[in-house]
Amino acid sequence: MIAPARPFSILDRYGSPLPRATSRVPAMSQQPIPRKPVEARYDAAQDTPEFANYWAASDGLDADSANSKAVRSKLVKRSRYEVGNNGFTDGMVQTHANYLVGTGPKLRMMTGSPGFNQTVEAVWKRWAKATKLRRKLWCMAHAKVQDGEAFGIMRRNPGVRDRVKWDLVLFETELCQSPLLQVGVPGYIDGMKTDGFGNVEYYDILPQHPGGQWAMFAQTPEQVSPLYVAHWFTLRRPGQHRAVPEFRSTLNTGASSRRWREATVSAAETAADIALTLHTTMMPESEFQAANDYTTDVLKRRTVMALPAGYEPSQVKAEHPNATYEAFTKGQLNEQARPKSMPYNLAACDSSSYNYASGRLDHQTYFLTLDLEREDANDLVLDEVVFPRWWEAAVIAYGWNADGAEIPDHSWDWPKHPVADAGTEADARDKNLKNGSLSPSEDAANDGEDFEERIIKLAADYGKPVDEMREILLKNNFAQAFINAGAQANQSPAKTPAKQGAVTDG
Numbered sequence: 195m196i197a198p199a200r201p202f203s204i205l206d207r208y209g210s211p212l213p214r215a216t217s218r219v220p221a222m223s224q225q226p227i228p229r230k231p232v233e234a235r236y237d238a239a240q241d242t243p244e245f246a247n248y249w250a251a252s253d254g255l256d257a258d259s260a261n262s263k264a265v266r267s268k269l270v271k272r273s274r275y276e277v278g279n280n281g282f283t284d285g286m287v288q289t290h291a292n293y294l295v296g297t298g299p300k301l302r303m304m305t306g307s308p309g310f311n312q313t314v315e316a317v318w319k320r321w322a323k324a325t326k327l328r329r330k331l332w333c334m335a336h337a338k339v340q341d342g343e344a345f346g347i348m349r350r351n352p353g354v355r356d357r358v359k360w361d362l363v364l365f366e367t368e369l370c371q372s373p374l375l376q377v378g379v380p381g382y383i384d385g386m387k388t389d390g391f392g393n394v395e396y397y398d399i400l401p402q403h404p405g406g407q408w409a410m411f412a413q414t415p416e417q418v419s420p421l422y423v424a425h426w427f428t429l430r431r432p433g434q435h436r437a438v439p440e441f442r443s444t445l446n447t448g449a450s451s452r453r454w455r456e457a458t459v460s461a462a463e464t465a466a467d468i469a470l471t472l473h474t475t476m477m478p479e480s481e482f483q484a485a486n487d488y489t490t491d492v493l494k495r496r497t498v499m500a501l502p503a504g505y506e507p508s509q510v511k512a513e514h515p516n517a518t519y520e521a522f523t524k525g526q527l528n529e530q531a532r533p534k535s536m537p538y539n540l541a542a543c544d545s546s547s548y549n550y551a552s553g554r555l556d557h558q559t560y561f562l563t564l565d566l567e568r569e570d571a572n573d574l575v576l577d578e579v580v581f582p583r584w585w586e587a588a589v590i591a592y593g594w595n596a597d598g599a600e601i602p603d604h605s606w607d608w609p610k611h612p613v614a615d616a617g618t619e620a621d622a623r624d625k626n627l628k629n630g631s632l633s634p635s636e637d638a639a640n641d642g643e644d645f646e647e648r649i650i651k652l653a654a655d656y657g658k659p660v661d662e663m664r665e666i667l668l669k670n671n672f673a674q675a676f677i678n679a680g681a682q683a684n685q686s687p688a689k690t691p692a693k694q695g696a697v698t699d700g
Contacts, residue, residue, distance in 0.1 A: 257434035263371065263384040266438055270341050270367060273439035277340050280448045283441065286531055286541050291335040293540075294564055296609035298328030299576065302644045304603040310594075311646070314602075317588060324356040327580075330364055334426055334575070335567075339534065341367045342437035343427035346575065347399065347418060348583045357591040360583050362424065368405065370425075372398040373413050383435060387417075392433065394420040424579040426571060444530040451526040458519060535563040561611045568608050576606060609642040627671050634667065 205211055238249075253260070276283050301318045303311035322328065334344035344364070351361035370385035381388040387395045398415035402408040427437035439445070524538065531541035537556035539545040545553065582601055589598035596602070613619040626632035638645035653663040669676050 257431035258383045258436065260431075261434065261436045261438050266342070266367070266436060269438045269442055269445075272445055273340050273342075273441060276441070276445055276448050280452060282451070282527055282541065283448050283530065285543060286441075286534070286536060287336055287339045289540055289543075290339055290534055290536060291332050293560075293611075294335045294567055294571075295328065295332045297642075298322070298331060299568075299571075299606040299608045300642060300644070301581075302605045302607050302639075304605060308646060314588075314594075315644075315647075317592065318584070321354075321356045321358050321584060321588075324354050325351075325361050327362065330362050331571070331575070333364055334424075335571075337364075337366070338426055338428075339440045342439045342442075343367050343425065345370055345426075346424040346579070348422045348424075348579055358584055358587045360587055362580055365399070366403065369400045369403055370397055371400060371404075372415060373400070386435060388435060392435070394423075394425075394435070396420070397423045397425075399423075422579065422583065424575040426574045428567075428570070440533055441530070443533055447526050447530045451523065451530070454519070454522060454526075535559045557611070564611070568606075572606055577601075605639075607639055607642045607644060610640055 277287055278284070301315050303314045305311055330346065334346060337344040345367065346362045346364045348360050349363050350359050351363070352359060354361050372382075372384050375384055376382055379387075381390065381395075386397050389395055396417040396419055399418050400413050400415050402411065402413060404413070428440065430437075441448075524542070527541050528538050531538070537553070537560055539548050539553065539556070540560070548556075581604070585601060586598040588594070589596050623632065623637060627634070627637060634649075635645040638648050649663055649667070650660060652658075652667075653660045656663065658666070
């Protein structure tokens with residue numbers, strides 16, 4: 195008889211079988227393993243009932259899904275409503291556009307030919323004036339805050355009074371959308387198609403605004419190359435291609451501020467409308483009751499009134515506005531303007547509580563934000579779309595001996611930031627120029643000007659050649675160095691004493 199095979203055993207390092215487990219692991223379908231609560235070291239990662247509702251809306255969506263078409267549409271509508279009905283929000287958006295764009299950027303060519311640089315700058319300035327470029331950049335800056343993103347497309351406009359017929363045509367964010375968005379196409383989101391690297395292949399631009407009177411007609415989007423579309427928005431997340439209003443985190447703050455204001459006014463009006471109330475100690479079932487409950491009557495001016503026995507008059511006290519109204523309003527404005535790093539005196543248009551030091555400190559943070567946004571405007575609007583298209587056409591229109599496909603070296607001089615104390619600022623700049631820590635070109639760029647243009651104007655105003663004016667400025671900034679050099683040159687060389695025993699003449 196053949197003995198039954200022994201079950202397979204696992205041996206240890208000495209060749210002896212390991213003891214078998216006495217219990218079997220139950221099947222998952224029979225006895226599910228209970229889930230353990232999240233054990234985290236961070237308070238915000240705890241699943242406590244206290245903050246359950248607070249974190250209920252958190253999600254794990256990517257940047258494009260979080261800024262979906264439905265989300266953007268609702269936020270844009272509410273942001274525009276807030277700007278149109280809240281004076282503080284309206285003022286913040288306009289003030290930011292004023293500080294950001296101002297009188298507009300100036301082109302500064304940086305080729306090796308000063309004469310050619312001046313020619314190109316003059317031609318650009320004339321074209322920018324003909325197309326009202328500064329006005330359009332201001333509108334884009336306003337839309338960027340209010341709607342989250344600003345769009346412009348370079349099109350040939352025969353109505354432009356210039357040799358170069360290109361024009362920057364603005365359109366709102368609703369026109370960049372795909373009515374029939376194809377599902378399952380990689381890189382295709384609402385309004386644009388991107389490749390595997392995140393580069394935009396084309397934009398879907400509707401011919402009519404969805405909220406316009408012609409939206410009822412066929413809305414077949416035009417696929418426009420990104421070479422002609424300026425899309426200005428703040429990049430907040432990796433993989434982000436669309437944006438939402440920049441005051442999205444404080445829209446409810448503006449609404450609560452208006453509710454507080456209306457409640458305060460209503461309380462004051464209610465207290466003013468009720469001129470007098472009557473109080474009595476008599477029982478309601480008393481036979482004598484001179485006034486019915488909650489009855490009203492009109493009081494005559496300058497009258498003496500006798501009340502029945504048991505009645506005492508009193509006036510309603512107005513509890514609003516009280517001491518917390520101003521503090522609450524200021525706190526709301528600070529929070530509402532914080533997404534743009536705008537100081538309180540600019541948000542409220544009130545500097546009564548500021549001194550020079552506090553104003554300067556608050557504005558430094560805001561000016562840094564403006565500098566970053568201006569660089570975004572350079573990268574996304576001017577250098578990416580507007581100037582390349584203009585340069586290609588200008589080379590042909592004016593017959594320049596240049597390659598229209600190769601963009602020459604250039605930069606943009608934006609308007610300088612205003613200062614509260616002009617005297618202190620001028621003293622600091624003069625000191626930096628004289629110690630060499632600030633160059634004249636940097637100083638002119640800080641003022642939104644080109645140093646070459648500035649020195650040409652100075653030379654013309656004083657009737658001096660340009661080279662002589664450079665020498666005058668050089669001696670003015672480094673006067674002490676020239677004085678020391680002149681003193682050394684005027685000193686006679688010291689005589690060397692003769693050594694003992696040396697033979698001398700005569």
